[in-house]
Amino acid sequence: MAIEILQTDDQYVLNHCTKFLARDNTDPRHNFGQLSDDDPRSRIAEPWRFPIIDSYSDGNDFVKSYSSNVVTFVYQQPGATPPKNVAVIGTFANLYEPIPLKPVNFVGEPTGYYALSIIVPKGQFHTYKFIVDGQAIIDPVNPQRTQLDNGQLWSRFFTQLCTEPLNFEDWEFDIVARLVDHILPFRTKEGENFLNRYYNFLGKQDKQVQYAYAYRLDESVGAANFIDNILAREENHHLIDYKICLGQISRILRQRNPYVEPKDVSKELYIDLYNEMATNKVNGWNYQQYQEPLFFLQLLRRHTFTGAFSHPKYGGNVGGTGWAYLSERYTDKSGKTLFDWRRAIEAPLGLNSDYRG
Structure with missing residues (x-):
């Protein structure tokens, strides 16, 4: 499955994620009962915003563009040592072909964020995992997770106008x-x-x-x-x-x-x-x-x-x-x-x- 990668600048990524991820608090102030207090997501403001689902326009055909969203995956470096490679795999592309995320910089300095923007049709939902230095992990920020028939846990996102059942039987x-x-x-x-x-x-x-x-x-x-x-x-x-x-x-x-x-x-x-x-x-x-x-x-x-x-x-x-x-x-x-x-x-x-x- 061919996937179209959109080249977004670092400022775009930082504008969308630093408000929520760039905090040093360790208390579970954002846990309203849906998480355990020791879950790292309980200290993150509005983790449901990730990956970022945004409108898309190619600048020419707005009717055609209306049928797609920009999906931006953001991985945050958890420790002082940066990973050598960060990529993502998911059902939106050939499942076992990792797509690399690029480091995000601010005034030439690394921020600890890695990001990738792709174009995905509206009305869809997909599962994905990050590949960090060769190890597959679920998105540590995104609260949406789903267990597949084989028992494996994957992260999930959906684009706008999605009508597939997500929670309700x-x-x-x-x-x-x-x-x-x-x-x-x-x-x-x-x-x-x-x-x-x-x-x-x-x-x-x-x-x-x-x-x-x-x-x-x-x-x-x-x-x-x-x-x-x-x-x-x-x-x-x-x-x-x-x-x-x-x-x-x-x-x-x-x-x-x-x-x-x-x-x-x-x-x-x-x-x-x-x-x-x-x-x-x-x-x-x-x-x-x-x-x-x-x-x-x-x-x-x-x-x-x-x-x-x-x-x-x-x-x-x-x-x-x-x-x-x-x-x-x-x-x-x-x-x-x-x-x-x-x-x-x-x-x-x-x-x-x-x-x-």
Whole structure:
């Protein structure tokens, strides 16, 4: 598999990594329960930012460039003695062909960082390892790790617009999607009418290559997919909340209707459960296992609304659907929208020629 290496300067790498890696603290100040205190990542600010996933533009064809990301691997020298060779292997290239990282300097002096930038298509996830002086190791910074069928542990990353399940099992994703449907306005008659009109519009525009990655994930504009993505990265410390509470919700729904899978129970059962969670009093809830169902509901609501109305590159708001809904709903007396989102967003999704995503 051919891989395209992008030549980035040292300043680019330092701008993206020193804020998070260049700290001497030894206390686990960044551990929110997702790590053990003796894990080196517990002292690193926002380790989920690595490898760096950035927008890509070749400077010419912005529509074509929109389909790719720049992925920058950064290895930090752990001790005083620098390694002789640092490389990376992964599923984004020929797996057992190491690609060397180059030393990163600042005003001509070594920084202890090694970096490599490559171009990877959006919508993908990959596993990788560093090869340091001939020894294969997982990325000591990146929290994303996955165990393969052979039992080996590898580091993992995913590019923007990824729709592959990263954390949720199928039944968990189905329950999240049902809960999200209840939170967002797209299950109302008005909302469904809007979605049908807008997705049909996107389908026509897609043929003209104006709306890359405009696809219909679910009736709630991909918010469930967004939640799965952020639980793999910036909100990983809340993954345990979802795992525990989705298990409880599944059990309660089975108790209330043992003849139907939780994803298929009636809308009324989900409404009842939602309302009970809002009062923090859920019949059948195991409070010893998780004390605050209301806290989980508030967490889910925050993630849902963020996903529905944030930039589509984060996995939700598919094709700008959430923004288009706001644009249609909020207008002045003359009918002109008060939320002209396309003026602020990069092509091909929007009309802004300055912003590149």
